[in-house]
Amino acid sequence: MQTVPVTAGLFTLGAAASLLAASCVACARWHFPASPDCPYCSADGCETRAVSGGATLWLYTGVRNRPPGYAGEVPFGFGVVELAEGLRIVTRLTEADPAALRAGMAMRFVVAPLHVDSEGRQVCTYAFAPGEAP
Amino acid sequence: MHLCLRAGGGAVNIGVEIAGVGMHAFGRFDGLTVTQLGVAAVKQALADAGVPRGGFQAAFCGTVYSGVAAGHKVLTALGMSGAPIVNVEAGCASGGAALGLGVEAIRSGRCDTVLVFGIEKMPKGIIRSSFFEPWREEAGLAVTPAYFALRAQRLMRDSDVTREQLAAVSVKNHANGVANPYAMFRKPLTLAQVLDSPVVCEPLTLYMLCSPNEGAAAVVLRRTKGAAAGRVVVRAAALRSHLPGSVLGEHTPMSGLLDDDLPSPTELAARAAYEDAGIGPEDLQVVEVQDTDAGRELLSCEELGLCAKGGAGRLVAERRSEMGGPLPVNPSGGLLSKGEPLGASALGQIVELYWQLRGEAGARQVPGARLALGHTVGRGANASVVLLEGR
Numbered sequence: 005m006q007t008v009p010v011t012a013g014l015f016t017l018g019a020a021a022s023l024l025a026a027s028c029v030a031c032a033r034w035h036f037p038a039s040p041d042c043p044y045c046s047a048d049g050c051e052t053r054a055v056s057g058g059a060t061l062w063l064y065t066g067v068r069n070r071p072p073g074y075a076g077e078v079p080f081g082f083g084v085v086e087l088a089e090g091l092r093i094v095t096r097l098t099e100a101d102p103a104a105l106r107a108g109m110a111m112r113f114v115v116a117p118l119h120v121d122s123e124g125r126q127v128c129t130y131a132f133a134p135g136e137a138p
Numbered sequence: 139m140h141l142c143l144r145a146g147g148g149a150v151n152i153g154v155e156i157a158g159v160g161m162h163a164f165g166r167f168d169g170l171t172v173t174q175l176g177v178a179a180v181k182q183a184l185a186d187a188g189v190p191r192g193g194f195q196a197a198f199c200g201t202v203y204s205g206v207a208a209g210h211k212v213l214t215a216l217g218m219s220g221a222p223i224v225n226v227e228a229g230c231a232s233g234g235a236a237l238g239l240g241v242e243a244i245r246s247g248r249c250d251t252v253l254v255f256g257i258e259k260m261p262k263g264i265i266r267s268s269f270f271e272p273w274r275e276e277a278g279l280a281v282t283p284a285y286f287a288l289r290a291q292r293l294m295r296d297s298d299v300t301r302e303q304l305a306a307v308s309v310k311n312h313a314n315g316v317a318n319p320y321a322m323f324r325k326p327l328t329l330a331q332v333l334d335s336p337v338v339c340e341p342l343t344l345y346m347l348c349s350p351n352e353g354a355a356a357v358v359l360r361r362t363k364g365a366a367a368g369r370v371v372v373r374a375a376a377l378r379s380h381l382p383g384s385v386l387g388e389h390t391p392m393s394g395l396l397d398d399d400l401p402s403p404t405e406l407a408a409r410a411a412y413e414d415a416g417i418g419p420e421d422l423q424v425v426e427v428q429d430t431d432a433g434r435e436l437l438s439c440e441e442l443g444l445c446a447k448g449g450a451g452r453l454v455a456e457r458r459s460e461m462g463g464p465l466p467v468n469p470s471g472g473l474l475s476k477g478e479p480l481g482a483s484a485l486g487q488i489v490e491l492y493w494q495l496r497g498e499a500g501a502r503q504v505p506g507a508r509l510a511l512g513h514t515v516g517r518g519a520n521a522s523v524v525l526l527e528g529r
Contacts, residue, residue, distance in 0.1 A: 011273035025393070036393035044382045044395070063386075065287035065339040072266045073275025082284045082339070084385055092385040092394045096278055102340045107295070118277060129277040 010118060010129045013037055013052075022054035023113045023130055025091060034091040057113035058137035059085035064097060064105045075119040075127075085111050085132050096131040105134070112137040154244045156370045156526070157251070157360040158187025159489040164353035164476040165322040167259075172204045175354040176212035176257035179482075183255070183356035191216075194358070195249040197223045198239045200232030200256035201481030202517075208257060229388065230428060230516020231377065232256060233355065233484030234524060238375040240359045252359045256486070258479030260350035269390075269517055279392070283347055283431070287339035289386050290433030294341065298451040299436060301341050305332035306454050307432035308346050308474050314461060315471020317501035320486070322351055322477035346432040351477030355485035357492070365529075370495045373415035373509075373525040378406035380519040388519035403521035404428075404441040404513065411523040412443075417509060419443035422465060424494050424507040426487035428515045429472040438513055439467060442523070461504070469494065469502045484522055487512035495528030 007017060014037055015023045026038035030047035038052040064083030081097025083105075098116060099105055116131035160182025162175045176199070184193070199209025209225045228235035233256035240252040270280035293299050309329055315321040327345055335344040362371060380387055380403045385394025387402060401409070412418050419442060427442065429435035436450035444465060445453040453459055459467035470476060470490040473483060491510040493499040508528050515521040 010277045011271070033395060034393075043391070063288040063291050065284055065291065065341075067278060067281050067284050067339060068337065069264075071264055071275070071278065071281045073270075073272065073280065074278050075276060076278055080278055082278065082281065082288075084288060086396060090396050092396060094279060094385065094390075094392050127276070 005120070006125045007128055008121070008125045010127055015113075015115065015130045016054065017115060021115050022057055024052055025055045025089065026050040026052045034087070034089045036091060036093050055091070056088050056137060059087050059111040059113070059132055061105060061107055061109045061111050062086050062092060063107070064102055066100050066102050081105070096129060098131050098133040109134055110136050153362045154241045154359050154372045155362045156372065156488070156492050157189065157358040158183050158185070159358070159492045160184070160186060160356040161320055161486065161489045162354040163320045164351055164479055164482070164486065167352050172208065172257050172259040172352070173211045173215055175259065175352060176209070176255060177215050179257070179354035179356040180212055180216065180253065180255050183358050184253070187358035187360070189251055189358055191218055192220070194251045194253040195221050196240070196243050197221060197253040197255070198226055198236035199223065200226045200228070200236035200485065201258055202227055202229060202232055203260055203480065204257055209255070212255070212257065228377065228520040228522070229518045230430070230478070230480050231484055231514045231518070231520035231522040232481040233486075233488070234375065234512070234514050234522025235377050235520065237357065237485065237488060237524060238377050238522065241372050241375045244359055244361050250361045253356065254359060254485065255354065255356035256482035256484060257354045258481040259352040260479060262350070265350050267517060281339070283342060284339045285386070285390055286347070286431040286433065287342045289437065290341055290431065292386060293433050293437055293450060297436070297440065297448045299433070299454070300451065301333065302329060303451055303454040304341065304346055304432040305329050307429070307435050308332045310460050311429060311435070311468050311472040311474040314469050314502060315475025318471045318475065321471045321475045322349065323475050342431055342433070348430050348473035349477045351479055353477070353479040353482045353486065355482045355489050357485055357488055367529060368496060369529050370492050371527045371529060373417070373527050374411035375522070375524045376407040376410035376414065377520065377522045378403045378410065381406070388516050402441050403519045404438060404515050404523070407521040407523040408442045411525050415525045417525065422509050422511050424469060424491065424504040425465060425467045425511045425513070426470060426472070426490055427467055427513040429468055429474050430478065432474070435467065435472065438515070442511065442513055466504050469499065469504055480516065484512065484514040487514065488524060488526070491526050495526055
């Protein structure tokens with residue numbers, strides 16, 4: 005089955021799949037999703053790069069009821085992770101049960117399946133799973 | 139409203155008073171259009187103020203979901219068009235933003251009397267917002283109560299707030315709402331009922347979240363002349379948006395920095411309003427704050443300086459914000475009890491505070507209330523802080 009991202013520019017697919025973020029040439033701070041314009045200092049010319057994929061869990065909850073516009077499975081995990089790059093990212097979590105999570109635990113970037121679209125393709129998104137990055 | 143931060147401070151009498159108010163109850167009204175809700179509130183406010191047809195020089199309408207020229211439709215139905223009508227969208231703070239524009243129109247000398255109203259008819263269930271790109275909905279990253287839950291978890295961690303204390307906020311507001319004929323939910327809830335209601339997103343249960351609904355509120359503003367007793371004066375009406383950098387907040391970005399020292403939009407608006415009015419949180423007797431969820435009320439209290447940073451748990455434990463406490467918060471029942479019609483919610487607070495300051499709030503009356511604060515914060519992010527004084 006062909007795999008497609010939920011939208012372009014968030015992450016790369018394949019054996020070396022990685023999350024993409026942008027680093028500002030002026031203030032050196034990172035943002036996600038990557039844009040040429042820095043959302044902190046307004047400079048343009050931010051550079052898109054793969055981030056390390058290692059993170060720690062900051063905040064987490066679970067979504068139990070199917071929200072509008074969402075085509076994946078419920079329940080699913082939802083939270084904020086902190087990347088080594090000094091960036092906090094809003095993300096799906098592969099663990100849907102908050103009782104199985106704790107603040108500060110090691111998390112790693114994964115590509116997670118969402119749903120199969122009308123053309124029979126597997127739509128996927130970025131997510132974080134408990135565990136150390138390889 | 140001041141559109142830029144002003145240097146210095148000190149007491150400023152901006153010379154604008156509330157001449158009259160009107161309100162359509164907040165709830166579900168299947169047979170009524172949003173225009174009809176607005177007509178009811180506007181008619182009541184104009185009658186209350188004794189302002190005739192043609193008696194206002196501008197109108198500002200706060201709304202989010204009502205579509206094109208929604209305020210125009212209300213005044214067209216009443217045969218009261220002709221003056222400038224401006225529709226204002228600033229998320230949950232739309233009504234506060236509209237009020238600020240009305241105050242400014244009078245302060246500029248351009249208007250003597252301004253009509254400000256807010257109207258809304260929300261879809262049922264989780265608020266769906268065009269604010270989110272479709273892929274964010276598709277990926278499960280646009281679930282508003284899940285964002286509230288993360289914020290509540292952070293508050294529990296930073297401010298020693300327990301799950302029971304979150305529930306206590308909801309119990310307090312539902313108890314207050316029993317006495318409010320304009321509220322949607324008028325039944326008291328027990329702590330156990332709130333804690334045992336279905337979990338929406340941990341730690342938030344169903345009864346810790348407000349319900350989007352329908353309603354309208356209207357306020358007539360007038361240039362203050364003379365010094366008659368019984369009037370309610372607008373001391374400040376500040377609106378601020380978020381600063382870049384934080385990941386949690388009503389601007390709901392996808393990322394942010396490890397920077398917890400940034401002031402929130404509520405803190406920015408509160409600072410501006412206190413400075414404009416030359417007063418501080420210690421001077422207030424009654425407050426209405428954004429309580430989209432129980433955690434939001436407690437965070438609002440910290441951001442507005444009603445308790446210390448990190449002091450929300452103690453605020454609840456000491457029952458300081460309950461009726462009869464030193465500073466009652468949300469005597470109207472708040473959004474948890476009234477429900478939240480986005481464009482109308484901020485002006486609903488102003489109407490309640492007007493009644494409080496005039497001693498007309500009936501069983502909800504906070505005795506001796508003289509200085510009041512109304513606060514809303516929502517999508518954008520936008521935060522509005524209004525300070526009113528009864529004389």
